Amino acid sequence: MEPTEYFILILFIALGGFSIVAAVLDLDWYFQTSGAMTFVKWLGRKGARVFYILLGLGLVACGIAGLVFWN
Numbered sequence: 001m002e003p004t005e006y007f008i009l010i011l012f013i014a015l016g017g018f019s020i021v022a023a024v025l026d027l028d029w030y031f032q033t034s035g036a037m038t039f040v041k042w043l044g045r046k047g048a049r050v051f052y053i054l055l056g057l058g059l060v061a062c063g064i065a066g067l068v069f070w071n
Contacts (some may be wrong), residue, residue, distance in 0.1 A: 003071055006067075007065075008065075009014070009062075009063045009066040009067050009070075010025075010063065011063075011069065012059045012060070012062055012063030012066070013059070013064065015058050015059055016055070016056040016057065016058070016059025016060035016062075016063065017060060017068035018056070019052045019056030019059065020052075020053055020056035020057065020060070023049040023050075023052040023053045023056065024046075024049075026049060028045070031045065031048060031049075036048060036052070039051050039052075
């Protein structure tokens, strides 16, 4: 695997972890960004938090799966 592929997979894990932490801690500045406000309007604040936790878990899972299974 190329170093850039490792970088991308580690970036997936880091961004997923960040998304989970921001949602669990309910960080105001995170949910006031234009991208997050779209989901807050659609799902409400609590629903957006659940969405971002699930998104983070998906990113972390993809990153770990890529590191484990991609040869």
